[in-house]
Amino acid sequence: MTETRRIEAGKTGTEHPVIQILSANKIFPNGTQALDAVDLNVQQGEFLSLIGPSGCGKSTLLKMIANLIEPTDGRILWWNGGPERIGSAGSRLAFVFQDPTLMPWARVDANVRLALDLERKGADKSDVAARIHAALDQVGLAKFARSYPRELSGGMRMRVSIARALIDQPDLLLMDEPFGALDEFTRNKLDLDLVRLSWERRLTTLFVTHSIYEAVFLSTRIIVMAANPGRIHSELVIDEPQPRDEDFRGSPRFAQLCRDLSRMLTEASHAGSPQS
Numbered sequence: 150m151t152e153t154r155r156i157e158a159g160k161t162g163t164e165h166p167v168i169q170i171l172s173a174n175k176i177f178p179n180g181t182q183a184l185d186a187v188d189l190n191v192q193q194g195e196f197l198s199l200i201g202p203s204g205c206g207k208s209t210l211l212k213m214i215a216n217l218i219e220p221t222d223g224r225i226l227w228w229n230g231g232p233e234r235i236g237s238a239g240s241r242l243a244f245v246f247q248d249p250t251l252m253p254w255a256r257v258d259a260n261v262r263l264a265l266d267l268e269r270k271g272a273d274k275s276d277v278a279a280r281i282h283a284a285l286d287q288v289g290l291a292k293f294a295r296s297y298p299r300e301l302s303g304g305m306r307m308r309v310s311i312a313r314a315l316i317d318q319p320d321l322l323l324m325d326e327p328f329g330a331l332d333e334f335t336r337n338k339l340d341l342d343l344v345r346l347s348w349e350r351r352l353t354t355l356f357v358t359h360s361i362y363e364a365v366f367l368s369t370r371i372i373v374m375a376a377n378p379g380r381i382h383s384e385l386v387i388d389e390p391q392p393r394d395e396d397f398r399g400s401p402r403f404a405q406l407c408r409d410l411s412r413m414l415t416e417a418s419h420a421g422s423p424q425s
C-alpha cells in the first residue's frame with residue numbers, strides 16, 4: 150500500500166529531508182520479503198546509521214535509494230528545491246561499499262577521476278586536476294595520487310573510495326559497512342576522518358554498520374532494524390556536540406549510549422514477526 154505524507158521542514162527551518170521513504174516494501178522474486186512498510190526521512194545534514202541483524206534489509210534499503218533495485222510497493226522521493234517540487238531528477242548521490250572497488254590498473258588520481266568522467270565529459274582539465282587534488286588532500290592522500298591501489302593499505306584504499314564519492318558534492322552519501330573489513334585501529338581513524346569531513350562539508354549520510362561503537366560515535370540518529378521481514382524497530386537520537394573527537398569516545402556518556410543501543414538491538418533481535 151502506498152501512503153503519501155507532506156514533507157515538513159526541520160527544527161531550524163533550513164533543514165529539509167533530502168530523501169523520503171514512504172511505506173517501502175521489497176519482496177524478491179523468490180518470495181523473500183526483505184523490507185516491510187519502511188517509513189524514513191533522511192534530513193539534510195544528518196548522519197543517520199542503520200544497524201540490525203544480518204538479513205534485516207539494510208543493503209536492500211540502500212540499493213533501493215540508489216535506484217539499483219525497485220521497491221515492490223511504496224515510494225522513494227528526493228527533495229528538489231522545495232516540498233512542492235519533490236521528484237527523482239537532479240539529485241546526486243554517492244555510494245561507498247565495503248569493498249573499495251578501485252580499478253587495479255589505474256593510478257589513484259585516475260580512480261578518483263572516474264566519478265567525474267562518468268558525470269561530465271569535457272570538463273576543464275585544470276579544474277578536474279584541482280578537484281582531484283583537493284579530494285585526495287581531504288582524505289590525507291595527496292602524496293599518493295600517482296600510486297597504484299596495490300601499493301596502498303586497506304585503509305588507504307578505502308580513503309580513495311571516499312575521495313571518489315565526495316568529489317562531486319553528493320546530496321546524499323550512502324555507505325554500506327565501508328569500514329567493516331578493516332582492523333579496529335584503522336576503522337577508528339577513518340571514523341574520526343569521516344566525522345571531520347561530515348562536519349566541514351555538511352554531508353548528509355546514510356551509513357550501515359554492525360558496530361555499536363561506530364554507530365554511536367558517528368551518528369546524529371540511529372535506526373535499529375528487526376528482521377523477518379526487515380523493518381524499523383526503534384530509533385536513538387545522539388544529540389552530542391559536533392565534530393566529535395576522542396574525548397567523546399572515552400566519555401561516560403558514550404558508554405551509556407552504547408549500552409542503550411545494545412539493549413535496543415537485543416530487543417530488536419527478539420522481536421518476532423509482526424502479526425498479520
Ligand SMILES: Nc1ncnc2c1ncn2[C@@H]1O[C@H](COP(=O)(O)OP(=O)(O)OP(=O)(O)O)[C@@H](O)[C@H]1O
Nearest residue numbers: 177179181182183202203204205206207208209210
Ligand atoms: N537479490 C536477492 N534475491 C533474493 N533475496 C535477496 C536478494 N538480495 C537480498 N535478499 C534477501 O533479502 C534479505 C535482506 O538482505 P540484505 O542484504 O538487504 O540484508 P542486510 O541487512 O544488508 O544483511 P547483512 O547485515 O548481512 O549485510 C535477506 O533475507 C536476503 O537473503
Ligand SMILES: [Mg+2]
Nearest residue numbers: 207208209325
Ligand atoms: Mg548488507
